[in-house]
Amino acid sequence: MKSKLSSAAALVLAAGAVLAVQPASAQDSTSEGIEQYREMLSDGGNPAELVEMMGEELWAEKRGPKNVSLEQCDLGQGPGVVKDAYAHLPRYFEDAGQVMDLETRLVYCLVNLQGMDRKEITKKPFAGGGEYSTDFESLVAYVVGQSRGTIIDVPQSHPQEKAAYERGKQIFFFRGGPYDFSCASCHGVDNQRIRLQELPKLSDPGPAQATYTVWPAYRVSQGALRTMQWRIRDCFRQQRMPSLKFTSQASVDLLTYLAVTADGGKMDAPGIKR
Template sequence: MKRYRRLAMRSALLAGLGFAAVAGDLRAAEPDVIDRGLEAFRSMLKADPWSNPAMLDADRGQALWKERRGPRNVSLERCDLGKGPGVVEGAFAELPRYFRDAGRVMDLETRILWCMETLQGIEPAGLTDKPHPAANEPVKDPGAIATWIASRSQGRTFNAPVSHPREKATLRLGKTMFHRRMGPFDFSCASCHASPGKRIRRQGLAHLVNPDEARQVVGEWPAYRVSTAHVMTLQHRLYDCFWQMRLPELKLGSEASVALTAYLVKQAEGGTIAAPGLKR
């Protein structure tokens, strides 16, 4: 409880600072001044990980993991995230991977849905119909659980297995999808994320084709996003990209979304996991 209070106070303080920075003179300042200000803001948050509001969702996720829920009234503590039933520590660092019981490659979020369905008997449709929070709404339950599990790999490096033929096929699919240009705007992921130092409006774009840059950013998801005031998972981030690309709603846990995740994680291989991160 004490921890919550401390966290709430710091969040309020930082939110105040953030608003002051955005609403104040910074906007009229030269672009590099804005960038330096934002960088200072981010490093203050990094210096004290407990100041990240996403930690509240991680705590909620941990409680959800342990709580008996669903028609079968069981917890998720027997869920196998790839390192054996119930092993959470370091599991995120080795995802996505092929799961024999499910017969497919899964990322963390897809696996959580699968466990909720197979262990707790919770209908997946109810979880995938409106899978992501609107602005100012908290991340949904599977996302909160994902935030907690990802945080239990903090400091480890991405090391997803690429030995099973299905894992290799998933990677190839992800890479092909990344470069596929479609929709009325002719966009692919690569339209925005395949060259260094670019931005949309004032927002910097990650050069995800370059492993050095992928290693710096992929490990920050799930992340708390200041502009929408909630935790955003990687599946949600991809969903949002497709929205921008003028494509339909990306299904949470679909083969395509897992494949893109696998490709990004492969690009970030060896990068340090810093989830939950903090974004604009």
């Protein structure tokens, strides 16, 4: 594992160096340079692959007070079935009596299967600046990677699934905070940008599919894999809204809306971002 991590680190540094010495020219925009960097890293060298490998080991490792693995965790396809599970989440789970996204469900399994303390799990699920991905992020990467090539098909048959979608839609368009922003302020309009960053219209299936299918993603600028719970929490921060609580009902509802809107897209995550 150490040699693989070293190889990946060398690849990232080399790719970054190549990008850094690219000559500045009128015809090459910064966004094109970032895209070239992304393609270079993705060509067999997305660091997320190493995070996935660590997650696979953690999935099978016996841990926690109960000293069991997560191999009996039911992600919606049956106990222990990881293949294609992410492409069908969020969904209603009868044992929990609620709709759950992947991260909420993983917390549930860590607590109920392995006996871990919920407060400890949720205290710091995401890596800080300059830190490697956490165990939790690694587990997410592993599960997400098992849905590559799978068509997104999020169930909407249970009343609670439908209710989660409707609440999520309301959250997406709700305006608030000091700037009177909503998710739709940035992601509800065609051809909108902030600085050099394209802002896809996530209320439309096409852009939603193109975006949702490559998240979670490895952020090169942060050196860590970032999950969907992290992504939407960071969006709330940029809106200057109150901090979105990890695995809260609101977070699951919003992810349900985004996932259902992206139905029909083909999963290609974890992706790689600047």
